[in-house]
Amino acid sequence: MAQDPPVSDMSEDQARSELQRLALALAQANRAYHHDDSPSIDDATFDRLKLRNAQIEQRFPHLKRKDSPSDQIGAKPKEGFCKIRHRQPMLSLSNAFEAKDVEDFVARLKKFLNLKPQSDMRMTAEPKIDGLSLAVRYEKGQLVHAATRGDGETGEDVTANALTIADIPKTLSGAPDILEVRGEVYMTHADFAALNVAQEQAGQKPFSNPRNAAAGSLRQLDAQITKSRQLLFFAYAWGDLSEPLAPSQSKAVARLRALGFSTNSLFKTCDTSEELISHYRAVEMARADLGYDIDGMVYKVDDLALQARLGFRATTPRWAIAHKFPAELAWTELLGIDIQVGRTGALSPVARLNPVTVGGVVVSNATLHNEDYIAGRDSKGQSIRGGKDIRVGDWVQIYRAGDVIPKIADVDLARRPADSRAFDFAEKLKQEGIQGQRAPGDAIWRYSGAEPLADLAIESLKHFVSRQAFDIEGLGAKQIEQFYNRGWIRTFEDICTLKARFGPGQLQQVSKLEGWGEKSAQKLFDGIDAKRSIELHRLIFALGIRHVGEGAAKLLANRFVTWEAFSEAMLSAVPGSPAAAPVVDIDGVGAVMAQSVVEPFQDPARFAALQCLVAHLQVIPAPQIDTASSPVAGKTVVFTGTLLKTTRAEAKTRAEMLGAKVSGSVSAKTDILVAGDGAGSKAKKAADLGIETLDEEGWIALIEGL
Template sequence: MQDEFERIAMLRKALEEANRQYYELDQPRITDAEYDALMRELLDLEAKHPDRVTPDSPTQRVGGAVAKEYTKVRHLEPLLSLDNAFDPGDLREFDRRVRQVSASVDYVVELKIDGLTVALTYEDGLMVRGATRGDGSVGEDITANVRTVGSIPLRLKKTVPNLSVRGEGYMPKASFARLNQEREEEGQSTFANPRNAAAGSLRQLNSRITAERKLDYFAYQVLSAKELGLHNQIDVLTYLKEQGFVVNPEYKVFSNIEEVITYCEQMAAERHRFPYDIDGLVIKVNEFDLQQELGFTAKSPRWAISYKFPAEQVETVIEDIIIRVGRTGVLTPTAALKAVSVAGSTVSRATLHNLDNIREKDIRIGDHVLLHKAGDVIPEVVRVLPEKRTGEEKLFEMPDLCPECQSPVLREEGEAAYRCQSIICPAQQREGIIHFVSRDAMSIDGLGPAVVQQLLEAGLIKDAADLYSLTFDDLTPVERMGKKSAENLMKAIEDSKERGLAPLIFAMGIRHTGVKAGKILAQTFGSMEKLQEATLEDLQGIPDIGPAMAESLVQFFKLESTAQFLTKLSEAGVNMTAGTSTKPQIFGGKSIVVTGSLERWERREIETLIEEYGGKAASSVSKKTAFVIAGEKAGSKLVKAQGLGVPILSEEEFEEMIKD
């Protein structure tokens, strides 16, 4: 008996620490499956020993503590968590309890989006507050960050005095993959999964960072719904759509639990087809009157349950740990795996991020490990299976010399990343050239990674500036490079010379300097020559240019290799000035917002046109917005523009305006 009491105490301590890592630090250290297993064991033990249940047990809590950095928000009604079902038997037991109250019942089944609960408050039709769940009763005010999420309407389509909405803020898989790649290239720690990334993004103290991370939102609940004349969950979902919210379209209505079970099994098999991460489904009694009759426990409604998908993890073996060198010189250890199928594809590689991660998980060459795909996208080693060790496993050490160029490798103080110190490292050159020719940089179509590799191996180029010295005869021997392809590539290289200063700044891969910073620097200095002469004080005085970026820019332009690179570009005739647009400045200084899906242009193209004609491509609508260009499926920005009386233009009307 004493052993079981000690186990209860140990489980509580472990779960409280897991909650702290998850809710307060946004750095979960155990998987959902491991957390659920601990929670179920604790629930079973407390059921066996009810006298041991205490008010502060994790089984009696809803969420985590409120971060001190945020203003506290008390929710109008507690944001309760749901009981979990892990198999058909759990769902049948839930159905049995419901039918003890009503023999006839309809269930609404919705996808369980793996993100962060966000509560929204509207007054007189305008969104006035966004808050996290917090501890269920008190959350964190994240209004500024919530406003950056495009799928959250800032104004309702139909004004009501007060409206409280709940939903899930989440990060799409594509955004998650891009964010982690960017962080890894910069030597920063990566996010464990899209939910972790969404939580970290919505709880940023700088809303600009949130805006850059491309979050999304599905609404699913309205508080005091009956006062609005809504009688069931289907009414709520319909009402939310009418008010301009995005509602997940995959919901279904079933009249018996066996149909629910079949749908759950179907979605478990299809979970990877969605562009967002789901970890289960939520089953709700449809009718509000029956919900009210069923009532609540201390922490959960009796009329709803969450069906959790089985954790999709597979066992494999780490056959080796190899090093990949990125364009910023970061050495990333990568596990070479015994090929295995997971989340719908065969995996033979998994990033191990950095040496700290390897040491924390005690990963060794030869280990048997559990593997999953973070966000169904990125293969990741969950944990080692030490019980399967034979004694032949080997510890991994980061090399002292770069495997690509044999230059020294150093780890800067305060960073997890090890970096190659050579600026002429071939791996950095290769990745740097691939970045240089990418769409938002110099936009040279036809120069994919394979062609870049062949040009390097043939000795035709050593860096990106050498691309401008290539001839037609250089290109034709390249594998799969026919005459027409070579002609097209030569033209693309020539056209890229006129891309201008802003794309060129981004193309050079200066640490911490992205597309937006390139535009700001180009507008501020006007030419590469003036940017090269800028002091640290000059750069720090520019809005949106932080200390780290300013220091990085100064150090970059001090390098002799940078001067040589720019000389080669200048001699090749590459335009290194912001230039003066030859277009009539009909939008001089005006703020213009583009929203919705476009047919005639890609977003980058139309924003470039706006700037060429003197305007500013803004990301948010305000009273100062000159007009909004609205495509198909325009959402909250269109609604806000209509509310403020801002003119709305179609793509065709915009095209008429810029005709010379």
């Protein structure tokens, strides 16, 4: 991702343009999160964009927009619900991300109240529940209505749905005549998992995380659907009151608990910022054991008289702040280590975790890479994680970067069980009954048994039908497992012959399976027929040859053009030769990859299987263009920004067809940078290196007519 230019370096025009972009992006994100219950960006990205917007407004206050995200709370109520206007606005909270932010917050409060810096000031600290805010109004002890936050001023009337939640009392005894209780509707990890199983069994889309599930369940037009789902409610505040609950925040929350509401057991009073941060750290470590999602801690001034003196800003109370957890990090327990068999026979260790939410996604597995990684060393034998090994029973810190598979960042040795044992890869394989070996110089253990493994075959078949390979509509990973377990598909050829082997009753046999019908079965067979014509590079990639990714498959296809030429060249290569000519002389293909490409063709059984497969296909030759007159032949080209007249993928393919090498990053070896709209750091780096930079029009003009 390109780095945002520093606010301090912005011109007024740049700031105006950036504020417009941020207003649109944050408005869309707010609607997706609060209105549609389907977040379009993660919390960390949202917080970063909102902070950047505030920083620009602070530097250019005269440019603040009327629709500034700084003044927005939530999103407009969803259509289909009656509306309820809050007697007192449901405000959002300012955010703190570092310990220093908390210290500064407390210092500002003391300065505002004219208190000495060294004096104590009692605060409350409680987990920030990741759910849906709800206000429940009682009059003379009777629940009269419940409303979501909405846009902070007006919410959705979800009274009928709230009445189905066991944590929300229908009547109160000893409460003020008017009492509006505010809190968070949420769902536990266990109930979330059970709900998603039910969703998938019903053929419906599963929820992405417990917060979305809770929000979607509460905002049902049919209250019976809400009733069927296990929603819970934590009370933590109040709105409209006919008389005070108590003189302090802590005593008011205790009063709510006495009235029959669930309040959080981790609620605590603290006298200093150091105590607040200490409690934050303790809750962060216990986060995975809670069984529900939290994304930080909320600190409030305890004395309600001081809260009144501090008052409010436009959209936030001055006396409270949310201290967010790092969105991409979480601690949890490692329950076990499993071995997975990859499509090339690689035996990969996978951590089985006590489920925890990381970056808005519930994580129950994490990659452990290989034996050395578990032992605390890298491929060169150097220490990683300070040399800490990973053991079953350990407390581990999980991180995600973007959408990649979760990984383990750290191990808490202080919480390691006294009877823990170092993980023994060979012993684990023996327990699982898997034959494997690790060749000298190889970081990976590989399957070495004579009998084919079901897991290996299934992974190969999944790869064969993946998006960059055959991409058969109606035949994905789930269907591959289903058909493999029934014995219908065991080889690549079996996919092509599925229709013929079923005969006249083909539709009926498939349509009777769970999750299938006649339409989906027909779509499957049509999808298989549609992919009997396949581009050569897609076929090569689909075969799942070790070390051959999508890019290498294109290199091979462009070099040999047809399947016949490709297979003949592989058959004629010198058996066992490190060079495996004529593959190794292709730019971008090394000796190791070349040997992997040759192997399937020189194994009689594997080559026979390939020939049987190709007999059912029409392999489309790689397109050939005379690049002798191409102005970009042999040059390295990088594309960045948004292209308007074509997609980035199409532009890259066109460049490769013209003999160019397409790279994803700018370096001294780059010859041309094609910069579309919104080009960022790559354009700046190219300018610094003196690299030729073209806009989209310039690029088209360069290659036009070729």
